[in-house]
Amino acid sequence: MPNVDSQVMVPDGVRERSAEREPARTGRLSGLVAGLPAFLTDAAVYAFALWTVLYHAAFLFDLAPSVTFVVWLVCSVALGGLAVFLRLRRRSAAASADDDGERAAGGVLDRRWLLPTLAAAVLAAVTAGVDRVSWWVPAVAGLAAATGAVLLLRRAWLASPAGGAVTSRPGAWQSGYALVMAGLVGVASLFLARNTPDDVFYVGKSVWVAERDIVPLRDFLFTEQVAAPLSSQPPIASIEVLAGALGRVFGIHAASATWYVLLPVLAVLAVLSLWRLVQAWAPRRAALAFTVALAFLAFVCGDDAALGTFHLPRLYEGKGMFVSAVVPLMWVYLTRWFDSGSRRELARIVALSIVATGLTSTSVMILPLLVGAAGFGMLLVGRWRSALLAGVAVMTYPIGSVIVTRLTMGPMTSVIAGAQFFDAEGTYRRTLLLGLLGVICGLGLWCGPFLVRRGTPALFAAGATATMSVLLVPGVLEALSAGSGLAAVLWRVPWFVPLPALVGLLCTVDVPALPRVAALRAAVGAVLAAALVGAFAWAGTPMWDTRSFVEVHEQPTWKLPQQRQKIDFWIWQLDDRPSGLLLAPSTLMRTMPIITSEVRVVMARDGYLVDYDMQSQFAQDRLKLAAFADGKEQIAPVSELAAAMDRLDVGTVCVYNGNKRARELAPELRLEKFASRKAPGAVTCYRRTV
Template sequence: MANVDSIAVAPTDSDPAPRSEQAPPHATGPDRGPAARVRALVAAAPALLTDGAVVAFALWTVLYHAAFLGDLRPSVTFRVWLVACVLLAVVALLRARRRSAGSHGDSERPEPSESTEARPPVDRRLLIGVLVAAGVAAVTAGVAGTSAGIVWWIPAVAGLLAAVGAILLVRRAWLSGPASAPAAPAATAAQSAYALVISVLVGISSFFLARNTPDDVYYVGKSVWIAERDLIPLNDFLFSENVLPSMGSQPPIPSIEVFDGAFARLLGVHAASALWYVLLPIMAVLAVLALWRLTHRWAPRRPVLAFTVAVAYLYLVAGGDAALGTFHLPRLYEGKGMFVSAVIPLMWLYLTEWFDTRSRRSLVLIVALSITAIGLTTTAAIILPMLVGAAGFAMLLVGRWKDAVVAGIAAVAYPIGSLVVSRLVLGGMTASGADDAFFDAAHTYRRTLLFGVVGVISGLALWCGPLLARRRTPALLTAGATLALSVLFVPGVLETLGAVSGISVVLWRVPWLLALPTLIGLLCTVSVPAATPVLRRATAGGIAVLLVASFALFATPMWSAKSWVEVHDRPTWKLPQQRQAIAFWIKGLDRSPGLVLAPKTIMRTSLVVTSQVRVVLPRDFYLVEYDLNSQFAKDRLLLAGFADGTDTPGAAELAPALDRLDVGTICVYNGNRYARDLAPQLGYQEFAKRRAPGAMTCFRRVD
């Protein structure tokens, strides 16, 4: 049973000199040379970059919220933020130099070998039961809802049993182990250099992958609006010029779009170019480094291999609209993409450090990260309480209730507080602008963790994660997350939570509380008995190859057209190139005053190109915010169908709608002969033609 015992609680790699990941002390000895200093800087670079980015964006978010009191323009707030960042950087540098004064030696050490220290006794019957339940849950969850006809109750109950058993095993190991947590080994310069290279390569690839995301009309469109006007739209900016009430599902709490717009205005470039050519690659680097740091901290061995598998998972498993690979590189510039890809792993990392060290630094980073999270997306106010609640419950089981309470308050106070203040000032929040479809537990699993072979692998990572993570805090936190999600996967729980909270439309995002890519990577760190270390490493490599091969064979990669992604041979905006060209062409026309009516896809693209061209229907998805039965919505849907060529309403219906909406220009594809023939009868005169591809004719109102 040696192989079973090795899975029960992942052994911690030994480290002859325990050190902190962020600030490894230096061994005494001869003066450090330039090479040693470079290696130390490289080793610390992932932590310096990610922690610095968290603090900087948290500061921006606080300044953005405070700017409402003084009605400051975004450009002014941005300049204040730049000065504050410089001052903070100087203070941090001076403190670091004082700490390192008198220190000598090289901080780099070889990667520690697997620990041979005695492990706590394991209840083998409970362990076997957990493994069996986890296997049943993973397999049945992966095929539930397919032709196999497995009801969801089977994986739900099996998963809950596995989660309960795992947390009992981990709790017993914690209580019977040493009183203090073994220090995680610091990353070596070689490991950090590998992570940095991978992150830079991911950042470079962001230039060439373009996903057509309908949400861009809001997220990127808002940045464009701010860059062109240097104002924060507290009211609607899609259907009106900051006049109509804003969408209830999109309160002005997130600061990311304002940051993008202010940054573009400072550079004097188009907001879309600043976002996709400058900020997106930086976000990609930070997201990959965040993944590296958590994987390194949680992996009991072979962190580089686990990290490589995790990155491969994100690149190879996309396709589905809610797959984590889809929310990574193709949508990082949307706040929710950066939240799930960077904030989630960093929050688990900071919680691990807090429970291990109880340092003020870790607590400050938790607070800063919570502010960063709400600055990215209001989803943070939903997911962070679940995440911290899962971690806190696990810590309560081992008697660490004070640490759990402090961490909980630190992680949710600002997100919840900002949301409450926003609602008190702006009125009640509605979720009608979000996805109207409610996804039950089975569909929630399949949307994010997927089904088939990949779904089975995701299930194994979920329910075996507590047995694979590094001992003590990582294993306990993983067990808490697994238990929380397993409870949410029980039929009826999500329905009840949605009925009580009113957030049914976004509950499909509950799997985000997991650091799933890291757990996927941990699958190749399982301790397999072998005669020699070489065979153990070869076995681990074989598992990694099988995992990556499974992703490649049974999933849809990020660069596939099935993932709604186009691959270009040069850096591009994340828009279909023909639609982008048409939108710029319409922008340059001598149009009549009033709204522009065009095919839906062109109108949606237009607001990403410029906010100066006001359109009839930015996106029909948002009309639910303004009552689909209202004349406001009916007119827009009628005219959009006419411009698309899908509907053929008569002049008697179209003329009043055109007048009510003050439509000055109509542009339709040449293939829409009905619209082209009817436009002159409606009082519009042809004034512009565009050649193929994307041949189009435009008419303007005759005054």
């Protein structure tokens, strides 16, 4: 009887083929992981671009948002399946490469002019970050540094026979690390809550769409689409309607669709977009630079204009996703297209410009600066046709959408357009900050062309630095403000510079004087990275700090103060609540449109009244009643309050129990108590009687 434990004889050919399969499988898996960040971000770009086009087309056919959403979902699934099928057919094995070590040198810099240029860059960075120094010092030094960088890198690019083509690919471990970090940030988005006053518009619009299945083309915050819409917020953006339609189709609250579904996805995509730019532009140690860039966004928040504030806490607002994801991706796409001339890359640029349009109207101001900076780099090396084509690809859809909107809805009001203005110094210190952080941001800005990989990235970085340096010259922003009427938002012009990536690349500085020992040079990078992160932690305000107006919760939560949320739900659910507008403390009225569009409020947010003339009766009635409900010391006479209530058809008045003055005046205002809520958040509600 044969031994069942005896070794089974396998033919040599079968054993060899089996041994070959394992490396092949490992190689395919590594390639899949390495390419996943690009696949996810590119797929998201095409998907949202398709949604934006369908959303705009729906106006022509008067389609409900839910119908548009279903059509988009079906088309996305079908086109996505087709894209995967075609990709698998075209796919060929490609070896992944580690990006440690110098890539495609792209020419040698003239050392005679390199040191003076770097000295001017450091001087600009230090003086820009230090208070009590005439702004002309960093402005002139910055211009000198930018000019030197442009001339040096133009010469280096022209001297390189290969130009600056991107030939390397991310390693599987690097992309895996980026995917893990993106996943962690996505999870963190569920637990961090920043109450932003503008949420009443952005999330409130999604709630309106979810509950009514229509896109509000006129005012929906103060009236039932009776008053004119906010001229600064035309219905071009599609992201709020996407969240509302998502909630309606799947039967979930629009705020939950925004904060529990959409926000984590946006967070993952924003982190992967940053990774793609760092990986494409870093000359070495891309994973380390990516870590420093993420630390910059995480630790440098607090100020209302800090770039970290517009990242995780505000990604669901279109402008947050624009600066955090669209800007870095646009630099990636432009770099790849300029190097390859591929029509596929040009199609991605067009799609991303549509995405930007669907996110925020700010894109119409920032995209020309971005493509202008890149186009300037192209012109430096004589590629004027490429510069022209890039400009057309990037700007056609955004400008077309603005023209159509303004022709149909009228021009932007001059009041809101000129509400505020920050000059060059104020713009720098609002966005690039002051002190040690301002110096670090300045180093990233003015040294950026020498931090990135030589070739096209260096050429584009030089164009961005030169453009920003011109904008920071005193008088330039004033002229732009006078010519465009965009004074209120011109402080956002630095957004076109991919600053977090450039700051992260500070740790990739090479030290030629060191021996060519990889471990020693890597140690230098690690020390620089640790110093940068330490500086962020010491001088910055963390994203999760209360000084950043962020609360950290133990479970996923809406981005609202929980007490206000509970009170508004209680008011909404009152069975005997009369018809008419709700008058309540301003904080509660600002929260109610995020809860439901069924309870209409007297004043959703006082800042939006600027669009309707603050001295008009429309605005004054609301301001007087809000002061009464807020318990302010100076309130209007009872007769004026009663007249305002009559004109606005106020049906319900709810005040905190601590507002004794309002409770005392209730009888004179013909207010009858009908509901009360115990502490915490003790509130008394009244109905108006004839």
